[in-house]
Amino acid sequence: MKIGLFDSGAGGLSVVKSLIKSNLFDEIIYYGDTARVPYGTKDKNTIIRYSLEALEFFNNFDIDLLITACNTVSAYALDEMNSKSHYPVVGVVESGVLALKREFIKRDDLILIIATKATVKSKRYQIHLENLGFKNIIAIQTGLFVPLVEEGIFDGEILDATMRHYFRDIPTPRAIILGCTHFPLISSSISRYFNDRPLLIHSGDAIVEYLKDNYLLFNRGGGTDLKIFASENVSHLRDIAKYWLSL
Numbered sequence: 256m257k258i259g260l261f262d263s264g265a266g267g268l269s270v271v272k273s274l275i276k277s278n279l280f281d282e283i284i285y286y287g288d289t290a291r292v293p294y295g296t297k298d299k300n301t302i303i304r305y306s307l308e309a310l311e312f313f314n315n316f317d318i319d320l321l322i323t324a325c326n327t328v329s330a331y332a333l334d335e336m337n338s339k340s341h342y343p344v345v346g347v348v349e350s351g352v353l354a355l356k357r358e359f360i361k362r363d364d365l366i367l368i369i370a371t372k373a374t375v376k377s378k379r380y381q382i383h384l385e386n387l388g389f390k391n392i393i394a395i396q397t398g399l400f401v402p403l404v405e406e407g408i409f410d411g412e413i414l415d416a417t418m419r420h421y422f423r424d425i426p427t428p429r430a431i432i433l434g435c436t437h438f439p440l441i442s443s444s445i446s447r448y449f450n451d452r453p454l455l456i457h458s459g460d461a462i463v464e465y466l467k468d469n470y471l472l473f474n475r476g477g478g479t480d481l482k483i484f485a486s487e488n489v490s491h492l493r494d495i496a497k498y499w500l501s502l
């Protein structure tokens with residue numbers, strides 16, 4: 256099975272890691288819109304336009320399914336992308352919420368969503384969670400984590416100060432939805448900030464479970480071949496992939 260994976264930049268590699276580990280796919284075509292990242296600060300129309308343009312890139316490949324690893328794209332552009340493609344386009348918001356639902360979490364436990372400005376504004380996560388009966392939800396924009404991760408800062412003083420800035424008024428949640436591709440890379444630091452008490456929901460692991468439940472997946476044998484493309488500076492993206500994925 257050959258799948259596409261679209262992200263605004265390098266962050267989607269955190270999802271690739273889970274997809275490769277699952278060994279359910281023959282080939283992954285990764286496209287990062289590195290020339291125009293970040294999407295999380297942009298408005299709805301721009302996010303939809305960029306996402307539809309990304310579909311044109313995938314026309315060059317005969318993919319069976321496309322994953323939008325980017326939470327911001329998943330929050331805004333899924334319907335439009337699905338209406339313009341002949342393969343299913345699957346986002347990460349619903350799968351993240353379903354992963355949380357599978358856990359034994361009381362409906363009045365505190366759920367913290369951390370995501371980009373656009374994702375929080377879309378209220379996609381909040382609405383899904385409310386529909387499942389969760390009553391105690393806090394969603395905060397934590398966009399500064401994105402450039403830190405891009406800089407390779409996964410722990411240390413700057414990250415600690417940024418976490419203090421964002422989390423200073425937040426009581427320890429029961430679960431945290433890492434609602435942005437970049438956040439799994441700093442999940443250990445986030446967990447440590449809250450004394451390792453919250454359960455962390457990671458889009459990559461969640462999407463694998465979601466795909467297994469909803470699609471017929473197959474790997475003809477062997478491992479998963481990863482091909483990386485970008486709208487700018489692809490060699491930099493490939494270097495990040497080598498580091499993040501230990502290729």
Ligand code: DGL
Pocket residue numbers: 262263264266267292293294295296324325326327328371374401434435436437
């Ligand atoms: N990929 C984005 C997301 O998951 C984060 C980076 C960006 O703002 O483009 O929301």
